[in-house]
Amino acid sequence: MNISDLVGQAREGQPRAVAKLISLVEDAHPSLREVAAALxxxxxxxxxxxxxxxxxxxxxxxxxxxxxxxxxxxxxxxxxxxxxxxxxxxxxxxxxxxxxxxxxxxxxxxxxxxxxxxxxxxxxxxxxxxxxxxxxxxxxxxxxxxxxxxxxxxxxxxxxxxxxxxxxxxxxxxxxxxxxxxxxxxxxxxxxxxxxxxxxxxxxxxxxxxxxxxxxxxxxxxxxxxxxxxxxxxxxxxxxxxxxxxxGELSRRRRRRAASEVEAIALRRLRATDFHTGRLDELAGQVVDRRLDPYAAADALLAALRSGQ
Amino acid sequence: MNISDLVGQAREGQPRAVAKLISLVEDAHPSLREVAAALxxxxxxxxxxxxxxxxxxxxxxxxxxxxxxxxxxxxxxxxxxxxxxxxxxxxxxxxxxxxxxxxxxxxxxxxxxxxxxxxxxxxxxxxxxxxxxxxxxxxxxxxxxxxxxxxxxxxxxxxxxxxxxxxxxxxxxxxxxxxxxxxxxxxxxxxxxxxxxxxxxxxxxxxxxxxxxxxxxxxxxxxxxxxxxxxxxxxxxxxxxxxxxxxGELSRRRRRRAASEVEAIALRRLRATDFHTGRLDELAGQVVDRRLDPYAAADALLAALRSGQ
The missing domain is CATH 3.40.50.300 (P-loop containing nucleotide triphosphate hydrolases)
Known part of the structure; x- marks a missing residue:
């Protein structure tokens, strides 16, 4: 599937292309980045x-x-x-x-x-x-x-x-x-x-x-x-x-919308990769065992994230 | 207010102390960390x-x-x-x-x-x-x-x-x-x-x-x-x-609960500090102006987070 063709077809008003693009978004398809860049x-x-x-x-x-x-x-x-x-x-x-x-x-x-x-x-x-x-x-x-x-x-x-x-x-x-x-x-x-x-x-x-x-x-x-x-x-x-x-409120609202979108993408990436390949599960185990309180565990999670571990 | 007194009173069954502790949690009171550590x-x-x-x-x-x-x-x-x-x-x-x-x-x-x-x-x-x-x-x-x-x-x-x-x-x-x-x-x-x-x-x-x-x-x-x-x-x-x-499912579920809690604390901290004192608003502006797509903006946000900027 060629993304720029798909975007072109959507812009020509082909409903199937529009539907396909939304499905890619909903399913978090690997081509998402390419789709966003093309749109x-x-x-x-x-x-x-x-x-x-x-x-x-x-x-x-x-x-x-x-x-x-x-x-x-x-x-x-x-x-x-x-x-x-x-x-x-x-x-x-x-x-x-x-x-x-x-x-x-x-x-x-x-x-x-x-x-x-x-x-x-x-x-x-x-x-x-x-x-x-x-x-x-x-x-x-x-x-x-x-x-x-x-x-x-x-x-x-x-x-x-x-x-x-x-x-x-x-x-x-x-x-x-x-x-x-x-x-x-x-x-x-x-x-x-x-x-x-x-x-x-x-x-x-x-x-x-x-x-x-x-x-x-x-x-x-x-x-x-x-x-x-x-x-x-x-x-x-x-x-x-x-x-x-x-x-000037229109541009403020659109900026807010963009901020929501960017934040959601960033959080999803954190959840999908860093937090999980990272130390979240291990830290949760320590909280269950009462060796760490949840705030200390959150600190450790963020520290690991920042140091790229 | 002394947190360890409050926790002691809650453990003695004083409903007012329990209510007070939950309010501290709900309002994200500055003493949260101390509360969590004491609990x-x-x-x-x-x-x-x-x-x-x-x-x-x-x-x-x-x-x-x-x-x-x-x-x-x-x-x-x-x-x-x-x-x-x-x-x-x-x-x-x-x-x-x-x-x-x-x-x-x-x-x-x-x-x-x-x-x-x-x-x-x-x-x-x-x-x-x-x-x-x-x-x-x-x-x-x-x-x-x-x-x-x-x-x-x-x-x-x-x-x-x-x-x-x-x-x-x-x-x-x-x-x-x-x-x-x-x-x-x-x-x-x-x-x-x-x-x-x-x-x-x-x-x-x-x-x-x-x-x-x-x-x-x-x-x-x-x-x-x-x-x-x-x-x-x-x-x-x-x-x-x-x-x-x-x-063994009980301990798995409790670990999952602790992971949710730790993740929520970490995300809240990211939102309250890094994402906002950080570059989110500026990046959102660039998305609105079509200079960045939202994925590239999310990349930049995470990169800023990781480098501590």
Whole structure:
């Protein structure tokens, strides 16, 4: 397989080449370095938008609605559906994938779900590199969608230029209990199912919460299943993007994304080689035997790393 | 504050001293090293049992049931309730904590919930050290409970001697979709709400799944809210523990736990100092500007680390 051919085909819009490149990244294929080197010159253009929200909020139909709206503007859109991959929620995103097949025959759309169960640091490792593939392949927008469980939505924030938090009426008290966390994450709020009872309560609660925190973030009302609110959402995203650019925050966020990516690559290499061919297992044995405390063992591990032993 | 006094008080069973030590660990207090050194000689005795399962399975009442059963045997029990801390599930474990107050006045029980939202590597960092505190304080059993979302149950497996996976009838298809993941994680299965319709179907499915994978793991039926099945569960846990010891697997698992702990401490130190006072941000800038690909940047980061720059 010739990497530069593959990159060329991906840039010509061949979905099979894009898929192949993402697979190389996910599997940590030996050609990774070559792939990254070939992609890098073509990157830096795509807008990266994160979508997150609790299960049941209508994330799938919202993504689909946003996809359609962006396609109407002629944008090519890549979607990374991050599967947090609990063995207990294994099927959660399957429905999404199936429903999104309405876009499957559109050459301007590429949808990929990324599952990383059990892979320590797997999401942090693979997602930024998959974004890089889509960026280099000429997608104007990359949507990263994840259900809001555990660490995953925090990871999305680290990767996105703009993060959309979806809410809906009738989602229970969990959302209330964690106001601060939501405010921190969101650049744009979407209150989906806005035709249902309770939607205005959700909006009002959000506004109160923001007032208390002296924050102001846009709230867009949508009924995703009917496409209502799509233009408002696209406008809110565009305005956020403009603000980011105007105040220099866009380049800070992209630098943060690159730093995450570089750090994940470096940590993976440390884990795969130095820490293990190194002294980790031996040191762990000494901790179990109570001959070393774990801090002293960590010191010894780092010292071995620095001296190249 | 005198650390050796604090450790002494914790070992005498003073819950306030135990709580204080865990807080020092969670906050990465400067005295951490001293704490770890003071704890280490007293560790290595506690059994560590992980409990995980999907939301709604009756995890809280199961933990409570197991606590009572172990207390009847005179065991001192520490519980770490790991909160995966999504902003969307912020309140999920609150109910558990409140319900567990039935054990709150029992001096042989210590319950702590650990929340680590947004803290990269937070769980991997703090949990093994909290286990160490409880172990040194003389708890015979440490229960680590977590809802099964994302990475958290994998982390629990890395820490526990024995992992219990809870299931119940009527939990939907998600569980079916991820058979392999569950089998990999569990040492003991509990089918809770065993008096409800569908419980035998859950048991049958588990058995089929195990037969297909040529695995055999114990399945215990419980009705946790009525304490039914508690003795069976304690027996299954004891038998698993005996098997672990007989085949040398117990010491392997403890070595793995120590390795996780040492690695987390070392990574945290790298992140806090070398990577950041080091060249990470500068390298990220070069990646954003397309002057470096991320692999070359990771190389440069590791080279700087090794040469102590």
């Amino acid at each position: 890098t010159p073509h990157t830096g253009r795509a807008r990266v938008i994160g979508l997150t929200g609790p299960p049941g909020v209508g994330k799938s139909s919202s993504t689909s609605m946003l996809l359609s709206a962006l396609r109407k503007e002629g944008k090519r859109v890549g979607v990374l559906a991050i599967d947090p991959s609990s063995p207990f929620s294994g099927g959660a995103l399957l429905g999404d994938r199936i429903r999104m097949t309405e876009h499957a025959t559109d050459p301007g759309v590429f949808i990929r779900s990324m599952a990383t169960r059990g892979h320590l640091g797997g999401l942090a490792w693979a997602t930024p590199q998959a974004v890089r593939v889509l960026d280099a392949a000429g997608f104007d927008v990359v949507l990263i969608e994840t259900v809001g469980v555990g660490q995953s939505e925090v990871d999305v924030v680290r990767l996105a230029d703009t993060t959309v938090v979806l809410l809906a009426p009738g989602m229970g008290d969990g959302v209330q209990a964690a106001k601060a966390g939501i405010l921190e994450i969101a650049d744009v709020f979407v209150v989906n199912k806005a035709d249902r009872e309770g939607a205005e309560t959700v909006v009002r609660n959000l506004k109160q919460m923001m007032a208390m925190a002296h924050e102001e973030k846009p709230i867009v009302r949508t009924v995703a299943t009917r496409g209502q609110g799509a233009e408002d959402l696209v406008r809110a995203l565009g305005e956020h993007r403009d603000r980011l650019e105007a105040c | 280490t000689p007293h560790t290595g005795r506690a059994r560590v049992i992980g409990l995980t399962g999907p939301p709604g399975v009756g995890k809280s009442s199961s933990t409570s049931m197991l606590l009572s059963a172990l207390r009847k045997e005179g065991k001192r029990v520490g519980v770490l309730a790991i909160d995966p801390s999504s902003p969307f599930s912020g309140g999920a474990l609150l109910g558990d904590r409140i319900r567990m107050t039935e054990h709150a006045t029992d001096p042989g029980v210590f319950i702590r919930s650990m929340a680590t939202r947004g803290h990269l590597g937070g769980l991997a960092w703090a949990t093994p050290q909290a286990v160490r505190v409880l172990d040194a304080a003389g708890f015979d059993v440490v229960l680590i409970e977590t809802v099964g979302v994302g990475q958290s149950e994998v982390d629990v497996v890395r820490l526990a001697d024995t992992t219990v996976v809870l299931l119940a009838p009527g939990m939907g298809d998600g569980v079916q979709a991820a058979k392999a993941g569950i089998l990999e994680i569990a040492d003991v299965f509990v089918v809770n709400k065993a008096d409800r319709e569908g419980a035998e179907t859950v048991v049958r499915n588990l058995k089929q799944m195990m037969a297909m994978a040529h695995e055999e793991k114990p399945i215990v039926r419980t009705v946790a809210t009525r304490g039914q099945g508690a003795e069976d569960l304690v027996r299954a846990l004891g038998e698993h523990r005996d098997r672990l010891e007989a085949c």
